[in-house]
Amino acid sequence: MESLEAELASARDLDVADLADAIEDIGFECTRCGACCTAEADDPHTATVFPDEVREVQETTEYDWRDVARPMPYGLTETSDGNMEGETFEWALQTDSCGDCTFYTEDDDGVGACSVHGSRPLICQTYPFSVALAGTSQPMGEAVDESGIVRAHECEGLGRDISRADAEELAAALKERAVQELEEAIGVRDNYDPNAAAGEPVVVHDSEGPKRPDGSSAE
Template sequence: MQSLEAELESARELAIDDLADAIESIGFECTRCGACCTGHGEEEHTATVFPDEVRRLEDAEAAAVGSDGGEDDAVPEVEDREWRDVARPVPYGLAEGADGLEGETFEWALQTDGCGDCAFYAEGDDGVGACTVHEDRPLICRTYPFSVALAGTSQPMGEAVDEEGVVRAHECEGLGREIAREDAEELARALKERAVRELEEAIGVRDAYEPADPGPGEVVVHDSEGAKGIDGTPLED
């Protein structure tokens, strides 16, 4: 297996035209079905986010969805929004203790509502799903259902169902539909950016990691900026 640094160099050398060719060959058009924004059964929606994306979403104005002009009430207004309203610790690696999840994990995920759906997801009066922070949505949302086959990058929502070169496609009803070249290139640029960012984050987490030894009922999240509590506050603070 190559080092993370070697994988990062490979990600930086990805050609946008090649990625766009692969996306065109597979085909994709978002049908706004909401499947990638919602939980499934007992499984909560889990979309990983970088620390700077969490901060951007803390300040993002949510678009109104529906005739009442209100925004999804799962997320407070900007002036009252905090880190925990936007992100939660990725549950993988955590244990269920007497007081809930506890332990150490290494990523943040978008916060979910009481139904296990993304907190920023809402359905309009027409029953069609919508992202209330679409212009500020994280890279993993911008690039779904695609990922890049490089070690150290994430693979969203299960195994790949199609593959073209280094581009993998994950389960989505929009796959196989015709996509305009301009849209394929835009997706390709975001996909390359995400692959680079994920590997930079992985290297940062590795280099910054120090065992935190959380106590009962405590969760520590290690990201590229260091160890944090569930409210995003650095442990040394």
């Protein structure tokens, strides 16, 4: 298995034109169905968001950190009094009482929209695509199509015609996401200290160090 540094070098060498070719080959058009923004069965929506992306949404909305993001639940356990405890290594976009992304809205006809569309995280910008590099995130479920290094995950918009301009824009975001995911993974690894936040019930270890659920430093 390649090191994270080697995978990062590969991500930085990705050719946007080649990625766009693959996206065109697969085909995609967002139908605004909302499936990628809402809970599935009993599983709340989980979309990874980086610390700088949380701050970007905060600047747009003037929300508190907790309004934008929550500790990724993987690695956390529920206590007998209904609270959570443990440590995790990512942030997820905040959800509402139904488990849907808190920024997801629908009009009267049921057409989905994002209330922070211009500041939405890279994983939202690039869904349903991912790149086959270790250390990058893959949407839930197996890939249903692939072309070269690009994988496509379940989405009703797949297989539709996409313009070259839109394919290139999506490809550029996909490369940016791969690079940032690997930079984040390296930062988490290098800054991880299991003893840095002793006594805190919930700790998120991100590339900037251990944090409390409100985004403040736990060091």
